[in-house]
Structure formats: C-alpha cells, structure tokens
C-alpha cells in the first residue's frame with residue numbers, strides 16, 4: 001500500500017473552538033505511561049513493543065484488530081491490590097470487566113478472589129480452577145438455575161439484590177441441604193462517577209435494596225429469619241470510574257450506620273462489608289487515578305473511624321476492582337484503512353474494527369487516546385476522529401485526538417486502556433468477528449481468546 005501523504009487535514013487551530021480541546025501533545029511519538037501498559041515502549045526503529053514483541057509482528061501473526069494484553073502488568077496490578085489490602089481484607093476481581101480462563105488462573109495465583117454475575121461467568125471461573133469459596137455471585141435477576149448452580153458449586157457468597165431473591169436463595173439452598181453465605185446489596189443514596197458524586201435520590205436504579213425508608217433494615221430482618229442463608233455482611237457499590245474518595249466515605253458511613261442498627265435491633269455484629277469497585281483509571285493523560293495502596297489506606301481508615309464512632313468491631317472489608325486491574329493492561333491494535341479529511345472540520349481515520357470491539361465511546365461518550373505505533377513520525381499533529389467500519393455514524397472509537405499528518409493506510413494505530421469492558425462488551429454487529437485477546441509476556445505471545453471465525457458465526461445460524 002502506498003505510504004504517500006494524503007491531502008493534509010485541517011490544522012487544529014483552524015477548527016477548534018477556543019478552549020474546547022487540549023492542545024496536541026508536544027511529542028506525538030511519546031507514550032504516556034499513565035495510559036499504556038507497563039512494558040510498552042518503542043524499539044530502536046520506533047516500532048512500539050509490548051512484553052518485548054513488536055506490534056508489527058503481533059499484527060502479522062494474529063491479524064488486526066486485536067486486543068493485546070500485557071500479562072506482567074496484569075499480574076503486577078492484581079498483586080498491588082492484594083498487597084495493598086493485606087490479609088485483613090479481600091480483593092474480588094470483577095470478572096465482567098474481562099474474564100477468560102487464563103485471567104482466572106492469574107488471579108488465583110496472585111491471591112485474588114472473583115466476582116461473577118452469570119452462570120456462564122461462574123462456569124468459566126470453575127473450569128479454570130478457581131476455588132468456589134473464593135467466588136462471589138452477583139446480579140439483579142439471577143435465574144433459579146443460576147442460583148442452584150452457584151449454591152451447589154459452593155460459592156463463597158451470593159450477593160442478594162431483592163426481597164424476592166432473599167427467599168429464592170434461602171429456598172434453593174435449603175432444598176440442597178445447604179446454608180448459603182450471603183450479603184445484602186443496598187443502595188446508600190450515593191452515586192459516584194469520575195470527579196463528583198451525587199448524594200440524593202440514587203435509589204432510583206435497578207440494583208440493590210434502598211437504605212431509605214427502612215427497606216434495607218427490613219431485608220436484613222427477613223434474611224435473618226431464614227434457615228437456608230447465613231447473612232455475613234452488607235454490600236454497596238456506588239458507581240464507576242471514580243477518582244474522588246468522598247463518595248466511598250459517605251457510603252461507608254451509611255453502611256456502618258446500618259450495621260449499628262442491626263446490632264442494636266438483633267444483637268449481632270455482621271462480620272463483613274463490601275464497598276464494591278468503580279475505581280478509576282487513566283484513559284487519557286488528563287486522568288489521575290490513585291494507586292491501590294492509597295485507596296486501601298483511605299478505605300480502611302474510613303471504615304475504622306466509622307466503626308469506632310459506632311462502637312462496632314471493625315468488619316472485614318472487601319473491594320471489587322475490575323477496570324482498575326485489567327483496564328490499563330491492554331490496548332487495541334488496529335490497521336488504518338481509509339483517511340478522509342473534511343474541510344474545516346477534522347480528519348476521519350477509519351480502522352478495521354470499531355463499535356463491535358469497543359462500544360464504550362458510543363455507549364457512554366467515553367474518552368480514549370490513540371497513537372501511531374508501527375513507526376515514528378515527525379509530521380505535524382492532525383486533529384482526527386478514529387471511527388470504525390460499521391454501518392452506524394455513532395461508530396466512533398476515539399472522538400478527538402491527534403495523529404501525525406502523514407498517517408497513511410496500512411499504518412498501525414493503537415488505542416490504550418481497552419482491557420476493561422471492551423472484549424467483554426464486544427458484539428457481532430455487521431457480523432463482525434470478535435477480535436482475539438493476545439497475552440504477551442517476556443518475549444512470548446499467546447492467544448488466550450481466539451478470533452471468531454466465519455464458521456463460528458455460521459454454526460449458530462441453523463437455517
């Protein structure tokens with residue numbers, strides 16, 4: 001394919017509304033360590049490498065688009081969470097962010113527990129050897145078959161999400177001659193996303209049982225009466241991509257208040273509280289996430305303080321990071337197909353994937369960054385929108401970013417921080433074949449989830 005420069009796109013200064021976008025980075029070839037997996041760097045030819053392997057080699061061997069996952073980084077992050085919380089707390093990786101059998105084995109080896117929210121996620125975890133007692137089962141509408149399977153397998157806890165489910169789980173456990181450990185998920189009236197949290201009427205959602213109006217207290221009353229379940233704690237999950245700890249502070253305060261009410265009413269101190277996940281990561285250089293040890297310190301202090309004030313023995317804490325473990329460890333590798341400069345607007349760069357491998361931009365207006373990874377370039381920055389190949393104008397991967405103006409079809413570009421909620425939310429829209437996940441470590445690459453094939457799709461279509 002010709003690498004000759006296409007007509008230059010608009011200069012960003014001509015099209016940017018004043019103060020609306022960050023200016024282009026000083027060096028387009030630089031790779032901000034905040035957003036890239038830890039072993040990512042450029043070799044002497046300027047080609048980006050991860051785990052010691054060049055992306056050009058990965059593209060040749062595994063094709064594009066592909067999710068490339070830095071195994072050493074995944075393990076290091078998992079370990080950092082584990083170490084930060086120590087032996088007096090439990091870290092449950094939220095499997096919905098990205099789950100595969102290799103990931104389950106890494107988590108097991110690094111001492112993390114696992115959250116699942118469907119029977120099939122549970123089956124994946126069990127098939128990779130995660131001990132059932134280290135699995136927590138979530139969801140607002142677990143089927144009776146799923147509950148049955150989870151209880152039978154002996155999962156460590158089921159997180160109850162409604163009044164009906166309290167009875168359902170108790171009944172199923174009893175029919176199996178078991179006593180299932182459970183937590184009750186409550187909504188504390190706090191919803192947190194990124195930089196701010198809102199503490200008003202956020203009981204208006206499908207998850208959890210509201211603290212408001214005494215509903216959570218009533219749920220506890222009912223759970224304590226049933227033989228099939230053993231209530232071990234209260235669960236709260238307040239949002240996603242959170243940087244500010246004040247939402248957790250309010251949530252912990254309200255959960256501990258409920259624990260105190262439970263003690264006063266029933267004379268028991270529940271041994272555990274789960275503060276959920278939702279810790280933010282850097283998608284662009286503008287994001288400043290906290291380190292696991294800072295988060296652990298902050299959460300532990302909040303809970304200890306609240307419990308001292310309530311004269312409660314401090315319960316065992318658990319947390320459930322998903323994105324913060326896997327998100328930064330992978331990038332999506334794409335090949336540039338067409339480049340379309342739109343006079344006075346921006347340049348549209350089309351890649352060989354799109355909303356089928358990353359729905360987050362279309363779904364939540366998520367922000368991403370992007371870099372040319374198959375070579376370095378000294379060309380001027382060009383304002384681009386990276387779009388997919390699907391029949392949908394909202395099929396955007398990166399809304400606003402800069403790439404070098406000499407970008408050409410056949411170049412490889414990569415979008416960092418796609419480890420969480422990209423492969424797990426991937427679709428077959430336009431009969432796209434979902435990309436593989438290639439794990440890279442110490443100069444070796446291996447497919448941990450293979451690319452779908454036409455045959456895979458046609459096998460489902462039984463005529």
Ligand SMILES: *Cc1c(COP(=O)(O)O)cnc(C)c1O
Nearest residue numbers: 094237240277278320321322323
């Ligand atoms: C989604 C979810 C998580 C993980 O959220 P992240 O933003 O990936 O950390 C943890 N706990 C519960 C209950 C969830 O629903």
